[in-house]
Amino acid sequence: MKWLxxxxxxxxxxxxxxxxxxxxVPEPHIWxxxxxxxxxxxxxxxxxxxxxxHGTPFLVLALKGVRQLRQKG
Numbered sequence: 001m002k003w004l005x006x007x008x009x010x011x012x013x014x015x016x017x018x019x020x021x022x023x024x025v026p027e028p029h030i031w032x033x034x035x036x037x038x039x040x041x042x043x044x045x046x047x048x049x050x051x052x053x054h055g056t057p058f059l060v061l062a063l064k065g066v067r068q069l070r071q072k073g
Contacts, residue, residue, distance in 0.1 A: 004064050012064055016057035030054040 021028040033051040036042040042051065 001063070001067060004060070004067055007060075007064065009064070012057070012061050016061045020054050020057040022054075030058070 020030050023029055029050060033042060033047065033054065036047060037051065042048065
């Protein structure tokens with residue numbers, strides 16, 4: 001996963017905040033999808049695609065953090 005090491009923290013955080021939370025009004029899209037998942041109403045393929053698209057930047061951010069912690073330890 002050397003590609004993850006090549007990404008800067010600024011880039012990963014910026015993409016997570018912009019793509020992961022867009023659109024911002026009336027509420028962040030990922031938040032809406034997480035609420036739908038918890039309620040059991042995330043059933044349409046488009047909703048799953050949205051969840052994956054808006055959740056991936058946060059996953060990359062988490063993976064980068066875990067990788068950095070493992071390399072230090």
